[in-house]
Amino acid sequence: MDENKAVQYLDSLIGRTLRVHATDTRIFVGTFKCTDAARNIILASTYEYRFPSPATVRDAATGTNDSAAGSAVDASNVKVNMTSRFIGxxxxxxxxxxxxxxxxxxxxxxxxPLKK
Incomplete structure (x- = not known):
């Protein structure tokens, strides 16, 4: 893709909702505002999502902690929701x-956006 097409594509994304995955496994979902040459991305109205900690998953699997609210347990599967917070x-x-x-x-x- 040549530079002009790349710039046009980025321009077309401004104001759209992006899901950005980070190296520490967090996911940011927000409205794309801009980027720069260093590939930094600015998002507005952003939610941060984190995977549950191993301790939370373990507690949900054993049913020993009330903090596992929002999780479902059956004989072979454990489902624990991601945690989220609004960060703007x-x-x-x-x-x-x-x-x-x-x-x-x-x-x-x-x-x-991550709840289905």
């Missing part, structure tokens, strides 16, 4: 970005 405006450093996904609009999706 965020700069994700380019060196820590592992993947970027475009969030496709869906009228049936709730405000929380």
């Amino acid at each position: 405006l965020v700069v994700v450093p380019g060196q820590h970005i592992t993947k970027i996904e475009l969030e496709e609009p869906s009228s049936s999706r709730a405000r929380d």
Whole structure:
């Protein structure tokens, strides 16, 4: 892709919802505002998602902790929800970005984009 097409593509993403994966396994979902030559990304109205800690998964599997609320347990599977929080405006450093996904609009999706 030549430079002009790359710039046009980035321009087309401004105002769209992106899902940005970081090296520490966090996922940021927010409105794309801009980027720079260092590949830093600025997102607005951003939610941060984290995978549950090993202790939370262990507690959910054994049913020993009430903090496992929002989890489901059956004989062979344990399901524990990701934790999330609203962080607003965020700069994700380019060196820590592992993947970027475009969030496709869906009228049936709730405000929380990772909940289905």
